[in-house]
Amino acid sequence: MLPFSQFDPAGQLRHLITLDGLTSDQIRGLIERAQHFLRAPGVEPARSHELAGITVANLFNEPSTRTRSSFELAARRLGADVLNIEIQLSSRVKGETVLDTIYTLQSMAVDVFVIRDAEPGVGQFVAEHVQDHVSVLSAGEAHLSHPTQGLLDALTILQYKGGFRDLVIAVIGDVRHSRVARSAYQVFSALEVGELRIVAPDALMPEPSEMPGAVRFNSLEAGIAHADVVMTLRVQKERMAEAAIPDPHDYHAAWGLTRARLKLARPEAIVMHPGPVNRDIEIASDVADGPHSVIRQQVTNGVAVRMAVLETVIANRRQRQGLR
Numbered sequence: 007m008l009p010f011s012q013f014d015p016a017g018q019l020r021h022l023i024t025l026d027g028l029t030s031d032q033i034r035g036l037i038e039r040a041q042h043f044l045r046a047p048g049v050e051p052a053r054s055h056e057l058a059g060i061t062v063a064n065l066f067n068e069p070s071t072r073t074r075s076s077f078e079l080a081a082r083r084l085g086a087d088v089l090n091i092e093i094q095l096s097s098r099v100k101g102e103t104v105l106d107t108i109y110t111l112q113s114m115a116v117d118v119f120v121i122r123d124a125e126p127g128v129g130q131f132v133a134e135h136v137q138d139h140v141s142v143l144s145a146g147e148a149h150l151s152h153p154t155q156g157l158l159d160a161l162t163i164l165q166y167k168g169g170f171r172d173l174v175i176a177v178i179g180d181v182r183h184s185r186v187a188r189s190a191y192q193v194f195s196a197l198e199v200g201e202l203r204i205v206a207p208d209a210l211m212p213e214p215s216e217m218p219g220a221v222r223f224n225s226l227e228a229g230i231a232h233a234d235v236v237m238t239l240r241v242q243k244e245r246m247a248e249a250a251i252p253d254p255h256d257y258h259a260a261w262g263l264t265r266a267r268l269k270l271a272r273p274e275a276i277v278m279h280p281g282p283v284n285r286d287i288e289i290a291s292d293v294a295d296g297p298h299s300v301i302r303q304q305v306t307n308g309v310a311v312r313m314a315v316l317e318t319v320i321a322n323r324r325q326r327q328g329l330r
């Protein structure tokens with residue numbers, strides 16, 4: 007068997023499991039396409055019939071609000087049929103294997119599987135087994151990867167900062183357990199950001215071999231100094247042993263992004279967070295809601311990015327099938 011590739015024989019994106027291996031041009035192409043789907047607040051959202059006749063199934067085996075709703079809205083706004091499978095309520099709990107679930111849905115003409123799973127490797131495993139015309143998109147894989155989040159974060163930075171090369175970006179908090187941070191690292195490396203900092207207590211730092219090129223800080227004050235972009239992360243309690251979970255008050259005291267700490271960043275710095283926000287733990291409520299926060303814009307951008315990814319994999323499929 008050939009090694010797994012997200013790309014089809016023509017080198018076009020078929021699956022999106024990771025941002026690793028995407029070129030800067032491919033990333034910029036997706037972000038640019040996403041911008042076409044953005045509308046001013048109060049204006050009706052962008053719609054098209056690009057995905058008419060296509061069926062998208064959301065298979066989420068971990069909680070999700072933003073990612074799942076935005077994949078669903080993205081697919082619907084492009085005219086697709088959408089199925090939401092609650093894994094907890096599906097036959098998986100009766101012992102059906104992942105692949106049997108996939109084959110069952112494939113028999114109902116599902117074209118795109120959107121998969122979130124706490125276990126590493128599920129997305130790729132499914133992608134290796136589906137029919138040639140079917141695509142698999144990751145909506146979050148364990149602590150490893152969250153590619154559409156990486157793209158929406160890059161789009162958000164582009165909107166507010168106009169580029170990447172001159173920026174200092176500080177990713178703060180539980181980097182060790184964060185798929186958001188890993189996809190951010192991949193996207194920011196491909197886009198050649200000026201300086202990428204990972205800022206975390208020692209216990210929440212990734213392994214030394216991970217994220218080469220990023221500058222590590224184990225003090226929030228030092229790591230945030232003169233940053234243009236401050237990205238905060240939720241403490242991933244679900245990926246930690248009970249004993250390792252930090253006390254929320256202690257964590258906020260040492261690692262919470264407060265107004266006073268934000269003053270150390272550049273005056274026009276933006277504050278990002280993938281959500282869900284744990285108010286007054288990793289970020290003070292008044293910072294999350296404050297003038298530097300672009301958290302709600304990240305959510306808006308999530309729909310646009312997922313529309314761009316869905317449209318791209320289906321356009322590539324039609325090209326493979328000679329339909330375009």
Ligand code: NCD
Pocket residue numbers: 072073146152155185186239240280281282
């Ligand atoms: C994140 C996730 O689930 O990876 N949320 C998201 O998708 N926007 C981050 C988190 O859960 O902390």
